[in-house]
Amino acid sequence: MRNVGIIGAGISGLTAAYTLHQANPALALRVFEQSAVAGGKLHTHVANGLTIETGADSFLSRKPGGMELVQALGLADKLQGRQPQHARTYVLRNGALHDLPSGLSGLVPADLGALETSTLLSPAAVARAKQEPSIPAELPEGDMSVAAFMTQRFGADLFESMIEPLLAGIYGGRADLLSLAATFPQLRTIVETHGSLTKGLQAAAPKKVSDVPPFVSFEGGMRTLIDALLAALPENTVAYNTAITTVAQAADGWLLTKADGTQEQVEALIVATAAPVAGRLLAAESAQLEAALQAFPYGSSAIVSLAFEAAEISLPVGYGYVSPRIEGREAIACTWTSQKWAGRAPKDKVLLRLYLGRYGDDVTQKSAADLLTIAQEELQETLNITANPTQQHIQRWRNAIPQLHLGHPQRVAAVQTQLEAYPTLALAGAYFNGVGIPDCIRSGQAAAEKIDSN
């Protein structure tokens, strides 16, 4: 094979390009990107000394894929963990901020004793959660929702106050629709093996203490990762401002039609966009593949970043808070960016970030003025901030986060089945292994490996 086309210069598409280039430097690669910049949902906006993440702000270091790429790109010395002096996270409940209980293993309260000191949970909620080791494992055949599973293990109160907002911070979604098999299959396995989550986690070998913090970003923000991938590719690999409108199989490869009507042919193709976009691009080629790709539900969100004069506001020590669905607020989370990460704002400024939009409510339809009002009201009600921001940035992400709802593994399998007919076509993106950056990296690598082996 002499050349490969890749549609989409997000983390999935760029990782696919990087993987192919490493395996075969002679291969001609062309990444088609509709916008003027690469990175997709990894976008760092720098203005007036502020470093604003308009999309993802970090990734989980223990998930396979991410750290390996960081090492390969020589970025280890640019990694940044959260500022330890602010190590505190809150949950909004009944309008007040409560410490997130300690002893969490991922989403799971592995240390049930630690719940007793929590002001977030009522004594009855703690008493119910502490029964977890003796609650019988009632696991239906097949899949179940994360909400049903966690409620069975720890009770509804703990689930709604603590686990649901943490899940919403990842998916912006509905935990009662989220597939356990697609999101946290290992938790089901623990219960099947040990009869209890907490017993299973305690029985597990103690985790090696890692030097790498659990959540990582980079000096300069997530943009650093995208810039390093671009630098590792031959110059002019990415064709910017080049939207592809359709793709069709040609005699020896794929014919891509661009928005300006011109065409380009490649021998093999990786489509690294959101699933519905990939479906539309491939619609003329295969109605079945299109239907399989259109079946993935997506959620929309908006990120409102606001800077304030440090002298005009005061924040508790911490990284920010999450807000449970039962609080009935539009903000899912509020990150105190300049306390969470070093070097994101000048000393005399405070940078805050609000994550708005729950699944089912398309927040991107709201005007900038409305989004700003929602953000400011949220800050006033929860943090008593009445000062005017000195700078603001609003980013809407329409149909941006795939929802790994019940039936997700079957939806992925349906796409894979359709793809079998196309040895020179691969797909990558957040709808395969998961929405996190390491998941996307692995999907890009898998797509590159498929193309490289054919």
Ligand SMILES: Cc1cc2nc3c(=O)[nH]c(=O)nc-3n(C[C@H](O)[C@H](O)[C@H](O)COP(=O)(O)OP(=O)(O)OC[C@H]3O[C@@H](n4cnc5c(N)ncnc54)[C@H](O)[C@@H]3O)c2cc1C
């Ligand atoms: C608000 C928000 C916060 C998040 N926070 C985190 C976080 O903190 N940690 C984490 O791990 N994950 C986070 N995620 C998830 C993660 O950022 C995404 O899942 C991941 O970045 C998706 O990467 P991708 O390359 O698959 O897709 P994208 O980033 O969407 O990239 C696809 C690219 O394809 C381009 N494109 C689309 N259509 C065409 C076309 N027709 N022709 C040419 N180009 C096209 C787009 O312009 C885009 O650049 C967050 C997501 C959002 C929306």
